[in-house]
Amino acid sequence: xxxxxxxxxxxxxxxxxRRIDDVCRLMSAHAGGIELVEVSATGAVRVRxxxxxxxxxxxxxxxxxxVVPALSExxxxxxxxxxxTRISEEAAARLAGYLGAQGALPVLEPATRSGGRG
Amino acid sequence: MIDDIFIFDCVIHVYDLSAxxxxxxxxxxxxxxxxLAIGGSLRWPGYQADGPRFDKRWTVEEIYxxxxxxxPTDMAMAQVVPxxxxxxxxxxxxxxxxxxxxxxxxxxLFCGGADPVYRGVDExxxxxxxQIRDLGAxxxxxxxxxxxxxxxxxxxxxxxxxxxxxxxxxVNVVQFHKGLPFGLQPLAPLSPLDLERPARDFPDxxxxxxxxxxxxxxxxxxxxxxxxxxxxxxxxxxxxAPIAPRLVQERLGRLxxxxxxxxxxxxxxxxxxxxxxPYLRAFMDLEIPEDLRSGYGYPQVTREDKERILGRNFAxxxxxxxxxxxxELSSAAP
Numbered sequence: 001x002x003x004x005x006x007x008x009x010x011x012x013x014x015x016x017x018r019r020i021d022d023v024c025r026l027m028s029a030h031a032g033g034i035e036l037v038e039v040s041a042t043g044a045v046r047v048r049x050x051x052x053x054x055x056x057x058x059x060x061x062x063x064x065x066x067v068v069p070a071l072s073e074x075x076x077x078x079x080x081x082x083x084x085t086r087i088s089e090e091a092a093a094r095l096a097g098y099l100g101a102q103g104a105l106p107v108l109e110p111a112t113r114s115g116g117r118g
Numbered sequence: 119m120i121d122d123i124f125i126f127d128c129v130i131h132v133y134d135l136s137a138x139x140x141x142x143x144x145x146x147x148x149x150x151x152x153x154l155a156i157g158g159s160l161r162w163p164g165y166q167a168d169g170p171r172f173d174k175r176w177t178v179e180e181i182y183x184x185x186x187x188x189x190p191t192d193m194a195m196a197q198v199v200p201x202x203x204x205x206x207x208x209x210x211x212x213x214x215x216x217x218x219x220x221x222x223x224x225x226x227l228f229c230g231g232a233d234p235v236y237r238g239v240d241e242x243x244x245x246x247x248x249q250i251r252d253l254g255a256x257x258x259x260x261x262x263x264x265x266x267x268x269x270x271x272x273x274x275x276x277x278x279x280x281x282x283x284x285x286x287x288x289v290n291v292v293q294f295h296k297g298l299p300f301g302l303q304p305l306a307p308l309s310p311l312d313l314e315r316p317a318r319d320f321p322d323x324x325x326x327x328x329x330x331x332x333x334x335x336x337x338x339x340x341x342x343x344x345x346x347x348x349x350x351x352x353x354x355x356x357x358x359a360p361i362a363p364r365l366v367q368e369r370l371g372r373l374x375x376x377x378x379x380x381x382x383x384x385x386x387x388x389x390x391x392x393x394x395x396p397y398l399r400a401f402m403d404l405e406i407p408e409d410l411r412s413g414y415g416y417p418q419v420t421r422e423d424k425e426r427i428l429g430r431n432f433a434x435x436x437x438x439x440x441x442x443x444x445x446e447l448s449s450a451a452p
Contacts, residue, residue: 084378
């Protein structure tokens with residue numbers, strides 16, 4: 001999977017964390033949320049699902065429908081990743097078709113990110 | 119190495135399946151035979167026809183030949199199997215695993231084993247201390263399922279003191295045989311769900327569940343996808359690739375999707391499951407077919423996935439720099 005953007009300014013961590021809080025307020029309707037794990041020097045953001053979203057089979061949908069669109073608007077964010085969200089290209093394309101342009105944003109897959117484990 | 123991928127096998131055993139090590143009781147012999155049967159079911163048919171005998175006390179040289187000479191393994195962990203139900207000196211004795219690590223220190227790590235109901239908690243704690251401090255164990259293996267005296271991994275009187283002792287001694291990776299009952303052992307204690315509370319209560323420790331806890335695969339998936347400190351060892355599971363590739367593809371696809379590749383570990387179960395060479399080749403050739411990708415959303419397994427599963431993940435858990443180790447082994451090669 002490719003990055004969201006090729007070149008980007010550094011991510012403002014405070015802005016990112018505020019946006020994550022916004023996403024969490026949305027996800028609290030499902031008694032779940034996300035938390036920030038790390039931001040790489042290249043703008044790759046890694047988050048972790050929390051609450052009722054932990055281990056949920058619908059994480060790929062939440063990721064592409066809610067998390068990625070929200071976080072990718074932040075300047076400097078080049079990719080977004082979380083465990084339990086990796087799906088096939090076929091499924092990603094199908095999901096993007098249903099979600100529309102927002103859902104078409106690519107997600108950095110765990111297998112292709114650089115560096116050690118998150 | 120296979121296709122230039124470093125192989126770090128997270129579980130091999132220097133077994134003692136000899137008649138001499140079997141307690142002289144009919145149920146013990148039946149237990150020994152059930153273990154031999156489980157091993158046989160994981161091996162290639164050719165192994166069973168022409169291969170070595172398995173009902174014996176293996177030597178470290180034989181295991182080395184099977185794992186490192188006849189297969190492209192680079193490193194492995196020799197694990198104690200503290201099954202006392204049928205054996206005088208465990209199924210895979212402490213001394214034999216330690217001897218393997220002593221004999222091949224550049225390639226083999228020693229994983230100890232203890233049991234809190236065998237001779238009581240105090241003796242188990244003593245064994246943990248002895249095996250870590252004096253024998254250099256860098257992990258501990260636990261088998262809570264027994265024919266009569268099973269215990270729970272979330273028992274605060276029996277199990278928690280062992281985890282605490284490991285942690286005090288600097289060992290933060292503990293491992294569990296889950297699923298895969300030996301013969302007529304009760305299955306229920308082998309569910310991995312009794313690891314939920316330990317994983318929650320010891321967040322700084324890593325809990326490895328072996329065998330995908332089969333037949334508790336769903337439970338294993340749930341556990342590993344909810345707890346960041348629970349890893350899954352595909353010990354023996356990938357050996358089915360040449361026999362039932364579809365089953366392995368389904369399992370692997372689900373694991374990649376819901377658990378994540380970072381928490382999956384390769385384990386051969388040699389010697390009982392035979393030499394790992396054919397299973398490694400079958401895994402390298404394995405792909406997730408189009409109908410599973412499209413119909414279930416399972417991602418394709420990549421070369422990087424295979425590299426992580428076959429060695430990099432376990433090396434990171436054990437604090438081994440793979441690049442440095444690769445160079446070390448290369449310079450030591452004749």
